[in-house]
Every structure is written in C-alpha cells, then in structure tokens.
Amino acid sequence: MFRGEIMVLPRPVLLRRLGVLVATLALASTLTAGPASAVPVVTVAGGAVSGFSRDGIDQYFGVPMAVADRYASPRPAPGWTGVREAVRHDDQCPQAVPLPIDLPPIPALPANSEDCLGIDLYVPPNAAGRSLPVMVYLYGGAFVVGNTTQYDSPSQLVRDGDVIVAIPNYRVGSFGFLALPELAAESGGATGNQGIEDQQFALRWVRDNIAAFGGDPSNVTIFGESAGGMSVCTHLASPRSAGLFHKAIVQSGPCSRSPLVPPSREVAFARGAAFAEEMGCGDGPGRLACLRSVPVDGLLESTTHSFTSPNATWTPVVDGVVLTDTPEGALRAGASADVPILMGSNSEEGGTFVVLFDYAAGRVPTAESVAASVREVYPEDADAILATYPVAAYPTPADALSAVWTDSLFACPTVVTADAARAGGARVWQYRFTDAPLAPSGPLLPGAFHAADVPYLFSRLGGIPVPWTGSAAALADRMKRTWATFAHTGDPNGPGLPAWPDSGASGHPALQIDRDRAEPVTDVADVHRCGFWAGVSPADRVQ
Template identity: 55%
Template sequence: MVLFQKYFTAGALRNPRSFRRLLVAAAVLMSASAAVVVPPAAAAPDDTVVTVTGGPISGRHANGIVEYLGVPFAAPTSGENRFAPPQPVAPWTGVPATHAHGPQCPQASPAPFGLAVQESSEDCLSIDIYVPENSAGAVLPVMVWIYGGAFVLGSNAQYDSPDRLVREDKVIVAIPNYRVGPFGFLALPELADSTGGITGTYGTLDQQAALRWIQENAAAFGGDPGNVTLFGESAGGMSVCTQLASPLARGLFHRAIIQSGSCARSPLSPPDSELAFQRSADYAASLGCRDPHTRLNCLRALPVGKLLDSPSAELHSMAVAWSPVQDGVVLTSAPEQALAAGAARDMPLLVGSNADEGATFIALLDYLKGMIPDESDYLAWAQELFGDNAGQVLRQYPPVDFSSPVKAKEKVLTDGFFACPALFTTEAARAGGAEVWQYRFNEAPLGQNPVLPGAFHAAELPYVFTELLGIPIPLPPAGDQLSRRIQ
C-alpha cells in the first residue's frame, strides 16, 4: 500500500542582489591573488566507492549510514526481454553516483485520476543498499526486503529509509525492485516452450537475481553472504514463501520473516499452470492478442500503457489476478506443501499477521468507492467470494454477532486471509523441521479511527522502517520504543 508521496524541489539562488555581490567579491579576491601561485588541493578520496557486478559505484552519507540507490542488478526488461527471465546487467564505464532510486517497474497507478507516484520504466531492475558507516572490513548480517502490493504494485523507493535499523543494529538492508502484474507473472504455453518450462515466474526470478547479486557483492559493502535474512510483507511475504519453495533459491538466504503474507491458503498462493494459462490467455485476448501463434509477439509489441489498460492490473477485490505460478521449474509445488516436505528444514522463520488486517481492504475496496457495506452487501460479498462455503462462513461470522456488517466483514478478512493462513504456515513449517516463531501485531498506529482502525494491514511497517517514501514516521514514545524492540 502506498502511504505517502514524496515531493522534490530544486534549490535556487533566491536573491539576485546577493548573487551580484558574491561575484564582485570573487573578482576582488581573484585580482588580489593573481601573482600568487597556489597548488591545487588534492581531491579527498570518496570513501563510499565500491566495485560491484557491472563496475564501481559511489554512494552517499546520509543520517549516519551510507546509501547506494538505484544500482542495476539486471538488464532492461523491454523488447525480447519482456516476459522473459532477467538477463545479466551490462558493465558500465566510470563511477556513477548511485544517489537516487531507480524507476519503479511498470504498474497501474493507485493514485486518484491515474497520477503517477513515481517514474516507471522497463529498465527497473535496480537495488537499493543501506550500509552502516565505517563498515569496511566488517562482516555484517544482510537483510533483503521484498515489497508488497498484491503483485500489481510496489517499488523499493517506498521503503526509504531503514536508517535507524541499519545504523543502530549494524545490519545491511538491501531492497530490490521486481516486475509485477503481467510483466512479472504472465503465463502462456508458448512462453514455457521457449524457456525450458519457465513461465509466470519472471518477478520471482527477478528476486532470485537480486539475491544472487547479494551473494556476489555483499562482501564489498562489509556484508556476510552467509548470513542473509529474506523478509517481506503482504505479496512480499508470499514472495518469501515462493523463494522458500523454489529449488532455484536454495542457499541464497538463511533466515526468513513472513509478514501478513502467509504461505498457506491465501489468494496470493501460486496457481497451477493450467489456471494461470487460462487467466493469461483471457488477458491477452482482452488486449486484442487472441491468436496463440502470434499473441506473444503481439503482447511484446504493445506499449506499456496498453498492457496496463486492464482491470487485472489493479487491485479490485480479494480475488487476485497475478501471482507467481507453479511452472514446474522455478516453482515446483505450492509453498505450504514445500514447507511440510522440509523446504525450510533447520531454518529460523518468523511468521505473523496483524490483529485487524481487514480494515485496510475495506478502506481500499469499499470506502474509496464511496460504499459503506450494509448487511445485504456483506451477505452478497460472502456468497460471491466463498461460493459453496459461504454458508459456513456466515454461520461462523453472523452479522448479528458484530457491532456492524463492516466489523463482520473486517473480521472475516482478518481471520480468513491472514490469521488462519499464518497458523497453517507455521504448522506446515514445523512439520517440515523449521524453527518457527509466531507473532500477532496489535498496535494501533492511528488509534480506533473510523477509516483505518486498529492494527490494519501494513500497520507494522512504520515500526520496521522509520521512513516511508522518504517521509519520517512520527511515533509516540511508547510506539517508538516498540519500533526499537521490533528492529
């Protein structure tokens, strides 16, 4: 969920008279020293320069840490690289200053009237690295964050910056971009035929490319490639699950944290290839690319905006259109089954959810559309979403047991999509030999307001990151202490 928008303003000299006086003073000083020969001062060495895959980069000091932003870890994903596994990054010349986030991967804007919250491009596979100062020669833990957004939204720029976590706890935090929506998860038989079976897992492979980049380059920043924690929230949590299940990710990380994105019985759970093929074929047909013999070339020829001109590219309901696919290569089984079979054996896992997750989805899917669900809306919603199981759900969560139909719906969303799946995830992981810690986050950062009450979905993020989209998150003293404990 995008919480804030960051605005940048260019600095300028605001007083022309002062500027003229400055020029006169400079001229006097130059004439007075014309006869004096002064050797040029040696440039101070840049202590932030490191060499990574592709070439050297220069970071910047900020808030007691060193930031390296927008570092490419893979090639652009346009043209023939669209709907394809990520390709190696091309080497560069010089020492680029990596001081700004790269563009986000293409996605439909969640802002009103389609306003862009960030520049987007198919040249989006970059990673942001946040490093404690004076880390040369150190061997620091590395944490790799995977952002959420229902697999249709998100970017690493939203999580700027984990400065206190990095500075005070002496860890390196790395945040990669990955492709979302059809760009990351389109699945078609012809794609599988051309890539040895890989289809619908390009966003998952982007994450793995970033994890391999960390393995290759962590030591350059003072990090330990043998001590990598993968963590994420919502679709980022499910991404952690898919990496746990993927045989191609073995050895790329050593601990995992799954926040409100459970591995078991979630709408984000990876579908089988047959269902994914049907969804993607319907999507392609809706854009005029119907012929199986030509639709891949047809889709690759379409402009980015046309590919996003589909309801499936936006979050409209709890029925998700795009997610990683069980393609038999990158993902060979559902994460729940993989965990139960020992995919995380002897690995420490932290799994949890928030006490009032459903509030966020009522705000996004009801309130923003100008609707406050009444009892008939609640009953119709349950029937549409749960089908033959709706009666069972309504008997367990009858509207009469709640202060309002909104509260009943919120509780169904919280339990059915987050709390119970988190428990199922823990059960599967423990059965497979993982070490599991479970949490339930119940802090209410906005109190019991009528729009986002309680510990809503994503409410824990300001406690993990002290800034979101570069905006500091003010917390009361007790909340700040909780944030420090969480970090």
C-alpha cells in the same frame, strides 16, 4: 486521526480524506534526498558506484542489477566505465494506480519503466572489510504495485542493528507473472514467475557483490510484508532459491489457503489466455509477439492490474521449474528445514481491505454488500461464513467484513504455514501484532490493520520520517532490535528483548507484540476461528 481519538465521519468527508491520504502516500513515495556527503566508492559486478550519507548510514540507490526483455528472465545489467552515481531510486516497474478513486492532482509519481531492475543498499558507516548480516527486503503490493522508493529508509534498523539492508525492484502484474505455454517453451518450462526470478537474481547479486559493502554472503535474511511475505514463502519453497538465503521473516504473508497461493500451470495459463484476449491478442501463434508489442500503458489498462478484490490474477505459479510445489506443501515436505523462520500477522488486517475495496469505491459496507463480497471470494462456503460472522454480531457491517478478511486471508494462513514449516522440521517463531497506530476503533483503519507493522521497522517511508514518540517509539526500537537480532543469530531472543519461545513449545505459542504488551499467547487459532477456516478455500485456489 491519532491513537485514542475516535471519530465518526460523514461519508463524503471520509472519502475526501481517503483521497487525500492516498495522494499523500503516493506523493511521499516519489520523494528522495540528494547526497549529503560522500561515502566510499564500491566496485560491483558492473563497475564502481558512489552513494551518499544520510541519517548516519551510507546509502546507494538504483545500483544496476539486471535487465530483462518483456516476459523474459532477467540477465546481468551491462557494465559502465568510471564511477556511477547511485543517488536516485530506480523508476518503478510498470504498474497502474490500483484504486478506483479520483485522486487530487499529484505533481509527480514514480515513472513506469521496463528498465527497472536495480537495487538499493543501506549500509552502516565504516562497514568495509567487515562481515555483517544482510537483510533483503521484498516489498508488498498484492503483486500488482510496489517499488523501492516507498521503503526509504531503514536507517535505524541498519545503524543500531548493525546490518546491511538491500531492497531490489521486481516486476509486478502481468509484467512479472504472465504464464503462457509459449513462454514455457522458450524458457525451459519456466513460466509465470518472472517477478520471482527477478528476486532470485537479486539474491544471487547479493551473494556475489555484498562483501564489497562489508556484508556476509553466508548470512542473508529475506523479509517482506504482504505479497513480500508471500514472496518469502515462495523462496522457501523454490529449489532455485535454496542456499541463497539463510533465515526468513514473513510479515502478513498469505502463504497458504488464500487467493495469492500459487496456482497450477493450467490455471495460470487460463488466466494468461484471458488477459491476452482482453488485450486484443487472441489465441493464435502470434499471441506472445502481440503482447510484447502492446505499449506499457495499454497493458496497464487491463482490469487485472487494479486491486479491487482479494481475488488475484497475478501471482507466482507452480510451473514445475521455478516453483515445484505450493509453499505449504513444500514446507510440510521439509523444503526449508534448515532455515529459521519468524512469521506472523496483525490482529485487524482486514480493515485495510475494507478501505481499499469498499470505501475507496465510494461504498460504505452494508449487510448486502458484505454478503456479496464474501460470495465473490468464497462462493461455495459463503452461507457458512456469513452464519459464522453474522453482521448483527458486530458494531458495523464493516467490522464483520474486516473480521472475515483478517481471519481467512492472514491469521489462519499464518497458523497453517507455521504448522507446515514446523512439521517439515523448521524452527519457527510466530507473532501476533496488536498495536493500533491510529485509532483503536472508528471507520477508517482501526486497530492493527494490514501493514500497520511496517512503519515500526522503517525510519522513513517514501522519504518521510516516521514520527513515533513515547511508547510507540519504544515499540519501534524493540521491533527493530528483534528483527536485527534474528538476522544476526537466527533466534529473536536477546538481551533486553521479550522472551519468545518458538512455536514448537507447548501450546504452539505466539508472541503478542504491542506497545503495552509483549508476551507469549496460545489463543491465536481460537481467536481467529481457524478451526472453521480449515475447511474453507477460495474458489480461485485451484490446483
């Protein structure tokens, strides 16, 4: 389905196409290209590495960064002798296929391995001896899925933007976010943030090693989408991340008032205890040892590793050590007053989640299922939400549910987060992405759905070229230049780019980003009913 083509598919055909789409994306994420030509050998903390050249840039895949025992903090990877070939992506950190759908046979998926903490580097040619801005990308996936292979590669961003992009693996699911009192006791109080600690280790690795590739450790931008954006917010709030980066980009990151907001230790401990019980490890003194002895596949059988609802089990945790406050609270208190921030959301984020939570489960939304979904996430405010978003006011029940997820989980949390950062002294540029890469309407992924912005920043995804042409290619070029300009200067404004006032200007404007339009707008909060959502919180967001 391409932009401009509106299709209405019978339900069986729709579900078959969804299955093929998911299978295709999963297969694409396994594809890598071997070395095309040699590139400079670079010496890092563990030893020397050689990469390869493709798409006009130098690439180094799977550079050993860290190792970690299960549920423990990462530690430096052991060194090696000779020159290590860095031409293959790492295995992915353990994760389950998150959808309740029977997929067509897939020849190969990224292998699960607890030895997964490597980093991929994408470097302009002849960068040695230079001092280039560094952009560290943190992948999304609701903190239950994601890997570096999916984002191969940001070649145009690197080549034309004259930046280095680093993409580290980090642990997800229970492997990355299990919190228990026993873990806190053995790690000085840190618990439930192993995946965030992996990211912090990556930022320290970049600080200590990136100069060897031609990067400037004093000019590091962190950026990420979805849970990657939430990760960026977590680093903005974490005292352990201070000084490891200097600019931040949050794309569709639900950083406040959503189920991904870091809970208190007590809530996280309750989640961890329930998981241990589900795994047959009980609540006794041997609970942690029991969990560490369960095979990887056994842990992944837990329903908590699936992604069937906005409610989340595995998120960062306000543990008092790695994270001492929620991102909203820390930003409002000035935790990152000296860090320029670019953040935004897409205008129809919720369409992706209707596909994931309804169509992928074999269900076409109805008025009754919409009500049930809303009550699951917002039990105390469901009646008010359903009255504000009546199914009868939308073309289909799916459209009504998409609007609820868009406004509550992304658009309004972005507005709140931007307000908090600005109140804490940070300079913030906000955007609303409205381009529809597929069809502007229809039953599957209409409008600017969740993650619709990602293909405009990467030239390949899963090794597959992104085939933009015409105005879409022009938009992709403009976004890459804007993101790179921000990495260079801390301001997205530059020659040939749209004028973008920061959100401290009159009316708190946001830049609307579309292939047909790039201008400031001041109606984001009104369009997405953020006044209504100011008084609503998910039931699971308990402090």
